[in-house]
Amino acid sequence: xxxxxxxxxxxxxxxxxxxxxxxxxxxxxxxxxxxxxxxxxxxxxxxxxxxxxxxxxxxxxxxxxxxxxxxxxxxxxxxxxxxxxxxxxxxxxxxxxxxxxxxxxxxxxxxxxxxxxxxxxxxxxxxxxxxxxxxxxxxxxxxxxxxxxxxxxxxxxxxxxxxxxxxxxxxxxxxxxxxxxxxxxxxxxxxxxxxxxxxxxxxxxxxxxxxxxxxxxxxxxxxxxxxxxxxxxxxxxxxxxxxxxxxxxxxxxxxxxxxxxxxxxxxxxxxxxxxxxxxxxxxxxxxxxxxxxxxxxxxxxxxxxxxxxxxxxxxxxxxxxxxxxxxxxxxxxxxxxxxxxxxxxxxxxxxxxxxxxxxxxxxxxxxxxxxxxxxxxxxxxxxxxxxxxxxxxxxxxxxxxxxxxxxxxxxxxxxxxxxxxxxxxxxxxxxxxxxxxxxxxxxxxxxxxxxxxxxxxxxxxxxxxxxxxxxxxxxxxxxxxxxxxxxxxxxxxxxxxxxxxxxxxxxxxxxxxxxx
Amino acid sequence: xxxxxxxxxxxxxxxxxxxxxxxxxxxxxxxxxxxxxxxxxxxxxxxxxxxxxxxxxxxxxxxxxxxxxxxxxxxxxxxxxxxxxxxxxxxxxxxxxxxxxxxxxxxxxxxxxxxxxxxxxxxxxxxxxxxxxxxxxxxxxxxxxxxxxxxxxxxxxxxxxxxxxxxxxxxxxxxxxxxxxxxxxxxxxxxxxxxxxxxxxxxxxxxxxxxxxxxxxxxxxxxxxxxxxxxxxxxxxxxxxxxxxxxxxxxxxxxxxxxxxxxxxxxxxxxxxxxxxxxxxxxxxxxxxxxxxxxxxxxxxxxxxxxxxxxxxxxxxxxxxxxxxxxxxxxxxxxxxxxxxxxxxxxxxxxxxxxxxxxxxxxxxxxxxxxxxxxxxxxxxxxxxxxxxxxxxxxxxxxxxxxxx
Numbered sequence: 028x029x030x031x032x033x034x035x036x037x038x039x040x041x042x043x044x045x046x047x048x049x050x051x052x053x054x055x056x057x058x059x060x061x062x063x064x065x066x067x068x069x070x071x072x073x074x075x076x077x078x079x080x081x082x083x084x085x086x087x088x089x090x091x092x093x094x095x096x097x098x099x100x101x102x103x104x105x106x107x108x109x110x111x112x113x114x115x116x117x118x119x120x121x122x123x124x125x126x127x128x129x130x131x132x133x134x135x136x137x138x139x140x141x142x143x144x145x146x147x148x149x150x151x152x153x154x155x156x157x158x159x160x161x162x163x164x165x166x167x168x169x170x171x172x173x174x175x176x177x178x179x180x181x182x183x184x185x186x187x188x189x190x191x192x193x194x195x196x197x198x199x200x201x202x203x204x205x206x207x208x209x210x211x212x213x214x215x216x217x218x219x220x221x222x223x224x225x226x227x228x229x230x231x232x233x234x235x236x237x238x239x240x241x242x243x244x245x246x247x248x249x250x251x252x253x254x255x256x257x258x259x260x261x262x263x264x265x266x267x268x269x270x271x272x273x274x275x276x277x278x279x280x281x282x283x284x285x286x287x288x289x290x291x292x293x294x295x296x297x298x299x300x301x302x303x304x305x306x307x308x309x310x311x312x313x314x315x316x317x318x319x320x321x322x323x324x325x326x327x328x329x330x331x332x333x334x335x336x337x338x339x340x341x342x343x344x345x346x347x348x349x350x351x352x353x354x355x356x357x358x359x360x361x362x363x364x365x366x367x368x369x370x371x372x373x374x375x376x377x378x379x380x381x382x383x384x385x386x387x388x389x390x391x392x393x394x395x396x397x398x399x400x401x402x403x404x405x406x407x408x409x410x411x412x413x414x415x416x417x418x419x420x421x422x423x424x425x426x427x428x429x430x431x432x433x434x435x436x437x438x439x440x441x442x443x444x445x446x447x448x449x450x451x452x453x454x455x456x457x458x459x460x461x462x463x464x465x466x467x468x469x470x471x472x473x474x475x476x477x478x479x480x481x482x483x484x485x486x487x488x489x490x491x492x493x494x495x496x497x498x499x500x501x502x503x504x505x506x507x508x509x510x511x512x513x514x515x516x517x518x519x520x521x522x523x524x525x526x527x528x529x530x531x532x533x534x535x536x537x538x539x540x541x542x543x
Numbered sequence: 544x545x546x547x548x549x550x551x552x553x554x555x556x557x558x559x560x561x562x563x564x565x566x567x568x569x570x571x572x573x574x575x576x577x578x579x580x581x582x583x584x585x586x587x588x589x590x591x592x593x594x595x596x597x598x599x600x601x602x603x604x605x606x607x608x609x610x611x612x613x614x615x616x617x618x619x620x621x622x623x624x625x626x627x628x629x630x631x632x633x634x635x636x637x638x639x640x641x642x643x644x645x646x647x648x649x650x651x652x653x654x655x656x657x658x659x660x661x662x663x664x665x666x667x668x669x670x671x672x673x674x675x676x677x678x679x680x681x682x683x684x685x686x687x688x689x690x691x692x693x694x695x696x697x698x699x700x701x702x703x704x705x706x707x708x709x710x711x712x713x714x715x716x717x718x719x720x721x722x723x724x725x726x727x728x729x730x731x732x733x734x735x736x737x738x739x740x741x742x743x744x745x746x747x748x749x750x751x752x753x754x755x756x757x758x759x760x761x762x763x764x765x766x767x768x769x770x771x772x773x774x775x776x777x778x779x780x781x782x783x784x785x786x787x788x789x790x791x792x793x794x795x796x797x798x799x800x801x802x803x804x805x806x807x808x809x810x811x812x813x814x815x816x817x818x819x820x821x822x823x824x825x826x827x828x829x830x831x832x833x834x835x836x837x838x839x840x841x842x843x844x845x846x847x848x849x850x851x852x853x854x855x856x857x858x859x860x861x862x863x864x865x866x867x868x869x870x871x872x873x874x875x876x877x878x879x880x881x882x883x884x885x886x887x888x889x890x891x892x893x894x895x896x897x898x899x900x901x902x903x904x905x906x907x908x909x910x911x912x913x914x915x916x917x918x919x920x921x922x923x924x925x926x927x928x929x930x931x932x933x934x935x936x937x938x939x940x941x942x943x944x945x946x947x948x
């Protein structure tokens with residue numbers, strides 16, 4: 028059964044005498060449902076959900092319902108994690124520097140904090156502008172014990188800074204500014220660049236610097252003059268330096284002091300006068316402090332466009348191009364009309380023919396782990412380090428992810444180490460399912476005694492359901508027969524439970540499991 | 544013809560196209576040593592004792608070994624030892640302009656020629672792609688950067704704490720905080736066969752899905768090959784330099800890779816404070832480590848065909864700041880040693896402004912009408928050393944023919 032959608036070349040009505048060509052887009056509802064489910068929930072649909080997608084309206088309605096799923100905020104947050112790039116493997120101060128003993132928890136909490144702010148925004152359906160204006164933040168027991176934050180007893184919860192810093196969403200986040208640290212010579216330009224890259228999709232750092240042999244970089248006065256007058260320098264610095272002037276309350280003077288590095292310093296706000304020939308400003312408009320900066324960013328038209336572009340690229344798994352501009356405009360309008368909530372933006376994208384009929388894409392490391400967890404209930408960690416969000420012990424880069432420094436583009440096609448990660452996650456996930464099945468605690472093999480015998484008809488039905496659930500496809504009798512033969516072969520050697528495990532492992536290692 | 548067929552034939556090359564070999568030179572292997580953070584050429588590579596605007600380190604002295612002028616210091620005997628022993632096969636390149644003074648874009652530019660995401664991949668990935676079919680997995684990154692671009696399928700990371708070993712050996716499940724026993728070897732083999740057969744039925748699908756399944760199949764083939772070579776390489780921890788060198792030599796000896804990437808750092812190279820102290824410690828350790836690498840390559844019979852490329856993404860200011868540090872500077876140096884180089888030579892120079900002096904790429908001599916050295920020129924030179932025509936990946940970029948033997 029095929030959904031047929033009419034997709035126009037442009038959302039704007041074409042001239043009467045020159046109608047835009049109408050393109051008929053064919054959408055496979057099973058694939059659409061899989062794509063929507065992985066995008067919105069990080070898991071694959073159940074066979075029951077596939078059965079409900081009998082027609083176009085049902086498939087779309089089902090997917091729209093997932094916007095209210097408890098897992099939606101996590102998926103939004105993980106998409107933004109690859110733009111925030113705050114998950115690094117070490118920080119200048121270690122856990123024992125701040126009186127804590129769990130280094131893995133400490134490092135991951137810092138990297139996760141900005142991501143968790145996004146998650147809270149999405150979970151609570153709050154406007155995206157809160158990201159740079161909110162008077163709240165989020166914290167967990169680790170961070171609230173080490174930093175000037177209202178205490179949080181368990182998990183991630185809303186908190187507020189207690190050191191009097193300007194409360195401006197992530198712009199006030201110690202976690203963000205530890206990741207994007209600065210020096211006296213850098214004078215917070217790196218932080219300004221991080222702000223524009225994350226929130227405005229403008230990366231000053233990508234612009235090559237045309238070092239002019241006529242200018243002596245050794246002459247401090249000449250360099251300052253060039254920043255103000257040399258066209259090549261001015262192009263960046265006229266905007267960058269006034270932005271950088273906002274962040275001097277986060278200038279750390281005593282690098283190894285946990286107190287100094289954890290707190291905001293109002294007495295240092297005016298140091299821009301010492302380190303920059305610029306006062307706080309926002310792309311030519313006067314500004315004052317971080318409050319004003321947050322307001323400027325939130326009001327910048329690029330702020331909304333960048334959010335839409337980031338989400339669209341993240342969902343489609345490719346860079347947007349000129350052909351996407353019409354769709355981006357549509358989604359931008361929907362985002363604005365919906366009060367800048369992620370649900371309004373994702374709802375608009377769900378209805379986008381480009382999304383519905385998009386070419387298959389590779390899962391992200393996070394989606395792979397999330398799908399395995401969704402099926403097996405098992406996430407896994409090594410020495411407390413998450414398997415796909417870290418690199419020190421984890422497998423983020425090996426699974427095709429990015430760290431923003433040593434690898435800056437995610438894998439778009441399967442790579443050898445991703446296939447190995449898939450294999451091992453499949454083996455442990457399937458192993459956990461068998462253990463749970465023995466306790467009657469898994470929905471995946473509900474009613475099955477993994478150590479007992481099974482009737483051929485029951486086995487066939489079970490394997491068909493598993494194949495659909497894991498790969499998003501209905502397998503042929505021949506394919507199911509081969510899967511049953513695999514189960515029997517391993518069962519004969521290692522026992523029936525290992526036979527089930529092998530069948531489930533094979534499904535989780537299927538190439539289709541990495542594609543949606 | 545499918546990509547897998549190209550893999551078999553060793554034809555897959557730059558940007559997915561068959562790669563043009565420039566001549567008879569081939570089979571050359573590479574070790575990239577990346578020193579992330581920005582080293583200070585004034586401590587070793589740039590003896591500018593007479594330059595008006597340059598502050599040299601206390602107790603440093605000019606030295607010359609063979610054709611290489613360098614900076615000597617009593618705290619760095621390993622630098623002296625390295626040049627004395629290996630100067631004849633070593634080329635120092637000074638005055639490479641990296642068009643940024645921020646670490647991430649500078650690193651990308653150093654490795655790819657562009658501050659933005661490269662469409663072609665970095666130098667190790669390009670060399671790896673040109674060696675597909677000759678090696679199990681032509682590019683291995685033990686530590687440091689990897690910008691493989693379209694060549695992600697032929698480059699793999701090992702992870703710094705033995706992650707690849709956990710994946711290959713199957714110890715993965717046992718090392719989890721909540722352990723899960725591994726399946727039996729026989730069960731694993733049975734599943735391997737099943738998924739291989741299943742993948743074969745998927746690769747014929749049309750469009751993007753077919754491409755993804757073909758790439759999965761290729762990646763699976765490489766992963767199986769790596770598993771089969773487990774007994775020849777200990778894919779363990781690569782946190783320390785010695786561990787990285789051991790693994791690198793094993794991987795090159797086993798013909799698994801043509802190109803490996805390592806990272807060296809004892810202390811941070813990003814010395815905005817106490818520059819001379821920490822740069823000195825790092826350089827002493829680096830040159831001791833390079834000497835050890837060279838000896839191990841020799842012992843493994845690899846020195847005759849392995850080029851070592853030592854890089855850092857930026858230099859540091861010629862004057863100290865108020866904290867005794869040096870800040871970022873857009874001109875850096877590089878050092879290469881091994882076969883195919885017209886060694887015993889310094890190419891390029893830092894002038895009175897501490898800018899790179901133009902060089903004639905054909906001769907490597909300073910020339911007022913020459914070109915400022917760039918990372919792309921280094922990349923083109925490395926491709927030439929690898930036996931490839933750099934024009935394919937870097938059209939219009941002139942390699943430094945003058946440093947090639």
